[in-house]
Amino acid sequence: MVSVGILLFPEFQMLNLSTTTVFEFANLEMPQPFYRVDLVSEKGGLVKSSMGFAIDTVPFGLRPYDTLLVAGDNDVLEASPGMLAYLQQAMLKSRRVTSACTGSFHLAAAGLLEGRKATTHWYHARAFRQAYPNVRLEEDRIFTVDGPLWTSAGMTACLDLALALVENDLGVEVAREVARKLVIYHRRAGGQSQFSALLEIDPKSDRVQTALAYARQHLQEELSVEQLAEVAHLSPRQFSRLFRSETGQTPAKAIERLRIEAARLMLESGDHAIDIIARETGFGDPERMRRAFLRAFGQPPQMMRRALQLQA
Structure with a gap:
């Protein structure tokens, strides 16, 4: 079973949790569940979302994950030292480290994107370039893949990222069937423009x-x-x-x-x-x-x- 950890922090953007439904429906396509999804945070317990209500999480040091997905937020909040250290360790232990929306800022702050290509929400692209000039930012992309690092653009692009991960694991037919059941287009190609x-x-x-x-x-x-x-x-x-x-x-x-x-x-x-x-x-x-x-x-x-x- 492939373990997926979705890393949350106070004021995370709620839409990023829609990725869990992609993995849920991928499980329904298989004879046995293929994914186990955990919501994780630095200390565990309730984490306040951007909408004000809280989501229960487990501490992120309990187990390693095959795939780690870092949520984004609305205001590009600064990551804690503990979170940055965890991301650096995850790069050594996880097969894929991914981010949704402004989560790429946290990957960059942890030093994981140096010299690599990445994307983020178009609205924050200029700030990203100024803060991390050594990252090859492709601001007009739905998502990017650079080895084990996957990053997506803002908002609904996290669904395209999750579908791409499913396609990478289980093939295009499973990903297409998941998209059909979610009543969305089969995932947009990573190179497609955000606009x-x-x-x-x-x-x-x-x-x-x-x-x-x-x-x-x-x-x-x-x-x-x-x-x-x-x-x-x-x-x-x-x-x-x-x-x-x-x-x-x-x-x-x-x-x-x-x-x-x-x-x-x-x-x-x-x-x-x-x-x-x-x-x-x-x-x-x-x-x-x-x-x-x-x-x-x-x-x-x-x-x-x-x-x-x-x-x-």
């Missing part, structure tokens, strides 16, 4: 949200207004008018942003040829994708790829 195009488009009604979700899952298709209107159960004229009133842009422009986001992710996370990326994301041909990248980023995909290679 989703869907969040920026910000549709209000269920009909427009449904059409955009369908579009993101079918980017290889033509995705005409008529096709999206049918998904939204509206006439093309009604759909176009509703879409523009909710998002301030045309359906065609929004679909292009979704395609650019998908193409950029493929560009950053693999060695796919440009023409394959263009085909897989629905641009059809490299020239059409090049023009879209110039509008969005001011540079073509090839130049972005070279910059990424030089950075690596």
Whole structure:
């Protein structure tokens, strides 16, 4: 059985406890429970959360953990000397040491992230860079993996991190089934931007949200207004008018942003040829994708790829 310790401290962010449900549902997929999850703290007992109520914990020195997950908080609180010493010991005893949200500040304070890549909540990225200049902060990532150290971005990104841990242990099918039962998308790739195009488009009604979700899952298709209107159960004229009133842009422009986001992710996370990326994301041909990248980023995909290679 894989032991998971979730390290809490006063004023920890409550959303981080949602990771326990990912491990719970992974257990339900197996013939026998695969994970044992403990909530741990420096002294054990009740630990006050960011919402004001307390959660019961056990002292963190009782047993070692295969996987340790450090919670984050809302205000980047300073870790105690005892907590930093425990993290340094955990690095020697645990297979994986992970953090959610601003928990990466505690890993960095313990010296675990020196020279390594990490991420954190975008809101605190500048403060992280100033405090820990030797950490290779990738502030536009959902989560990062650098050997035994895993870090996630803020808030719901902890779910992506937990699903990635399950996938690492039990395979992609188990992780996908857990995501389905939690009624969330199968985990976002670690390299995906924290700033989703869907969040920026910000549709209000269920009909427009449904059409955009369908579009993101079918980017290889033509995705005409008529096709999206049918998904939204509206006439093309009604759909176009509703879409523009909710998002301030045309359906065609929004679909292009979704395609650019998908193409950029493929560009950053693999060695796919440009023409394959263009085909897989629905641009059809490299020239059409090049023009879209110039509008969005001011540079073509090839130049972005070279910059990424030089950075690596």
